[in-house]
Amino acid sequence: xxxxxxxxxxxxxxxxxxxxxxxxxxxxxxxxxxxxxxxxxxxxxxxxxxxxxxxxxxxxxxxxxxxxxxxxxxxxxxxxxxxxxxxxxxxxxxxxxxxxxxxxxxxxxxxxxxxxxxxxxxxxxxxxxxxxxxxxxxxxxxxxxxxxxxxxxxxxxxxxxxxxxxxxxxxxxxxxxxxxxxxxxxxxxxxxxxxxxxxxxxxx
Numbered sequence: 001x002x003x004x005x006x007x008x009x010x011x012x013x014x015x016x017x018x019x020x021x022x023x024x025x026x027x028x029x030x031x032x033x034x035x036x037x038x039x040x041x042x043x044x045x046x047x048x049x050x051x052x053x054x055x056x057x058x059x060x061x062x063x064x065x066x067x068x069x070x071x072x073x074x075x076x077x078x079x080x081x082x083x084x085x086x087x088x089x090x091x092x093x094x095x096x097x098x099x100x101x102x103x104x105x106x107x108x109x110x111x112x113x114x115x116x117x118x119x120x121x122x123x124x125x126x127x128x129x130x131x132x133x134x135x136x137x138x139x140x141x142x143x144x145x146x147x148x149x150x151x152x153x154x155x156x157x158x159x160x161x162x163x164x165x166x167x168x169x170x171x172x173x174x175x176x177x178x179x180x181x182x183x184x185x186x187x188x189x190x191x192x193x194x195x196x197x198x199x200x201x202x203x204x
Contacts, residue, residue, distance in 0.1 A: 070128035126181035
């Protein structure tokens with residue numbers, strides 16, 4: 001199994017009202033390939049002028065994610081920003097990460113959870129994400145014991161150079177969820193996947 005190579009986004013920074021998230025950058029190495037949680041820059045990194053300070057205190061932080069349709073049940077780590085304002089990623093290939101400086105699941109806005117597609121040792125936590133279908137449920141358990149449920153609207157596979165930054169991170173008027181991993185063809189020359197798989201869901 002090849003090393004994961006999830007790349008989220010950095011295009012032009014979104015409007016000031018939207019959370020700003022940069023390209024993921026690697027800091028770990030698997031078989032000589034930098035993979036830090038499997039995230040690699042798809043385009044040149046640009047520094048973000050602002051980010052949200054934190055998710056609202058009114059909504060408890062997420063602690064686990066369950067997607068029955070693909071047999072996914074994972075704890076959630078918190079990820080933030082590195083010193084260069086790139087998004088941190090989980091060190092583990094088997095646990096997903098919630099971007100805690102963005103929206104919390106259940107808040108109005110797009111909550112973002114990222115995870116590995118695969119690794120040199122086998123499938124990653126989000127290996128089945130591309131098998132989801134519209135209408136399937138996604139459940140998030142929160143630190144206060146409550147659960148919020150989402151329904152999948154659509155699944156998109158997009159080239160990393162064409163990542164839909166505003167659709168993923170831009171403001172929305174209801175609680176929504178984004179699950180993101182790698183997709184498409186693995187380029188053995190660059191050691192990167194060429195695409196991203198993005199699941200768009202809304203609160204029910």
